[in-house]
Amino acid sequence: MKLGVMEKKVRSLYIRSRIPGVEWAVNQYVGCAFACKYCYAKFLCRWRDYGPWGTWVEVKINAAELARRRVKGSIVMSTVSDPYQPIEARLKLTRRVLRYMDKRNELSILTKSPLVVRDVDLFKEFRSIEVGLTINSFEGREKRLFEPLAPVQGTRITALQRLYEEGIRTYVFVSPIIPGITDVGAIVEETRDFTDYYFFEVLNLWAAGREFRELLRESYPGSYSVLKDDEKFETFLKGLREEIRRLGIRVEGIETHKHGWELVSP
Template sequence: MIACRTVRVKNLLTPSKLPGVDYVINPYVGCPHKCLYCYAEFMKRFSDHTEDWGDFTDVKIPDTPIPLRRLTGKRLVISSVTDPYNAFEKRHGITRSVLEQLAGVPVAITLITKSDLIVRDMELIAGLENAEVAFSLNSLDDGFRRLFEPRAPDAKRRLAAMRRLHDAGIRTILFMSPIFPGITDFTDIIRASSDFTDEYWFENLNLDNLAHNRVARAIGRHYPGLVPLYRAIYRDGDNTFWKELAHDIADYCTQHGIAFRDLFH
């Protein structure tokens, strides 16, 4: 059972600390996808929840509309620490309300999601002046998804939604994040999606957060052969794997004429 409640907030718009992004909008606190590796668990300390991260979602009800004048000529991300199309969006429609307010506003918008629910708002998104959609995906293997993203839509649903948005003229990005060493096969994912992807973003798995122990236990239990690699990277600080992977990605994308961004850190 996922706890859900509504919370009043002054406004949905927040100045961003992300590079190249001016503002973010997170319509929810928490996320029911319950991804094992979620970096956003730090958000729990700003709430009074006792449930585990992934077992609660707060629906934000703003007291005032989005201050649209601030957004002119700016870059906006929806969302950075939640999925704007999580399961509760179907009922509450906070993200849809945000998009309706943004119609006609000269702002560059990036929506980031794992959910095919975004197809519901396809016409709204296509009507925005400058919008793109980034689908987060790091494996085509549904066994992996059930272990590490237990409540998120599977890869087939995400890719089908990407295709529909791309066919509707919406700029689509496949955000390969986070890349799991020894598990994520970037070439397989590119081959499965290149017909309807305008750009690829690549981000490595960061375990300098509260998810470290959960991921380590899951790797040890389900991928024991990868334990030495993960120890080298995350215990010993050996960045050789990431340097070689970044080189392989750049080489592959350059050879195949694929637009990409390296977001490794």
């Protein structure tokens, strides 16, 4: 299916963030061609009549110009897209935005793409920057069902290591954690030597949408049952917290959705 690319001029690039501890969000793209089935940003389709999630990308063509604006506080990139999705290889919009941003701002970038290593030279210009890779251990059947168009896990891990070796502060965003599918221990063991910290997020069934709930229920009924049943879910969370503590890693937090954000110290 051909990707629909919608060009749009906007008034502002820096939007006040709802993420605790982060002042600003930057999304030079809206929508994502990785089209992950569980993506929470699918809600945007309610206000953009472009088609199903993953079939379109909105490009803020004046984003680089707007990036020159000076704001105070921390910035996260991106919250409703991936800044290094396939179209970025051609447009280089993320790279231009980074070039014009105030390098004194504290910047956090999250992606699933190994393309992120292209911009190491610009990352080094920032006073404070961190780059995270989303890693969830989805391979084989899970990869085909949940995120068939996203980069494979191995390329994400290689990108993480390359960034770390270049002196960039890195983190692993383990998400979504699905009971019986996401191997948290394996992810940590494979990445702990080149990761500064971890953030864990358990799948939010409601935010993932009706279609994904049905997909999970039909394909992995055991996982679905744990997420739906309060008692099973509490047992799962207890085991997850204990496993994270045993791993002895630096953890910024865990998002469980039913209980909100919490710090889990090793």
